[in-house]
Amino acid sequence: MEKSTESVKGKFLSGINLTIKPELNKVNRTGNAKKNAQAKVLLRKSKVLKAGVTANS
Amino acid sequence: MRYAYYTDIGIAFDYEVFDFVSTGINGSIYKRVVFTYIFQTEIYNLAFGDVLENGEIDDFSISDNKDMAKILSTISRIVKLFLDKYPNRKVFFSGSSPERTRLYRMAIGNNLEELSEIYDINAVLKNGDIVEFRRNLACVAFLIGIKS
Numbered sequence: 001m002e003k004s005t006e007s008v009k010g011k012f013l014s015g016i017n018l019t020i021k022p023e024l025n026k027v028n029r030t031g032n033a034k035k036n037a038q039a040k041v042l043l044r045k046s047k048v049l050k051a052g053v054t055a056n057s
Numbered sequence: 058m059r060y061a062y063y064t065d066i067g068i069a070f071d072y073e074v075f076d077f078v079s080t081g082i083n084g085s086i087y088k089r090v091v092f093t094y095i096f097q098t099e100i101y102n103l104a105f106g107d108v109l110e111n112g113e114i115d116d117f118s119i120s121d122n123k124d125m126a127k128i129l130s131t132i133s134r135i136v137k138l139f140l141d142k143y144p145n146r147k148v149f150f151s152g153s154s155p156e157r158t159r160l161y162r163m164a165i166g167n168n169l170e171e172l173s174e175i176y177d178i179n180a181v182l183k184n185g186d187i188v189e190f191r192r193n194l195a196c197v198a199f200l201i202g203i204k205s
Contacts, residue, residue, distance in 0.1 A: 010137075016066060017064055018066055018138070021076070025074075035102065035104070039198065043095070043096045045184060045186075
């Protein structure tokens with residue numbers, strides 16, 4: 001697979017070497033279905049999110 | 058975070074999949090972070106775990122490679138990479154068990170000053186309320202955005 005590198009900026013990311021891996025594009029993105037469902041239930045309960053803002057944004 | 062982190066990180070073109078290799082007493086173990094759209098317009102779930110032979114993520118695995126701090130430090134940087142790419146998105150995550158959620162809460166609390174310079178960190182409570190993260194606050198998940 002052809003790979004290429006990406007640059008990063010900032011002290012927090014200092015030293016990180018990012019490599020684009022085309023094979024990662026084919027990875028299953030659905031994640032853990034049970035956890036995603038639990039997250040949705042929690043987030044739907046949130047009055048703050050329903051109002052369109054978060055507590056600290 | 059004051060901890061070392063893995064510096065060689067693979068990414069998908071869209072910055073929604075990342076992988077790196079944990080090296081420790083049990084050898085080299087592939088780890089993967091996947092950001093999955095879950096809610097409203099911009100909330101993405103962070104899934105993390107070992108990469109299985111079939112390519113799936115096992116988020117219940119306990120590899121016991123004695124590098125937990127280094128892994129968490131690496132994930133905190135992966136979240137930054139994701140949010141730098143998509144500054145309007147927010148990252149939702151929780152542990153695969155209450156113990157792991159507590160571990161994440163402690164890791165955030167122990168590094169709150171540094172992390173708060175970079176992120177807006179919110180805690181998701183059991184009743185779904187979302188409040189600003191505080192140390193020792195009982196919560197079931199976290200919602201992270203990049204500081205604007």
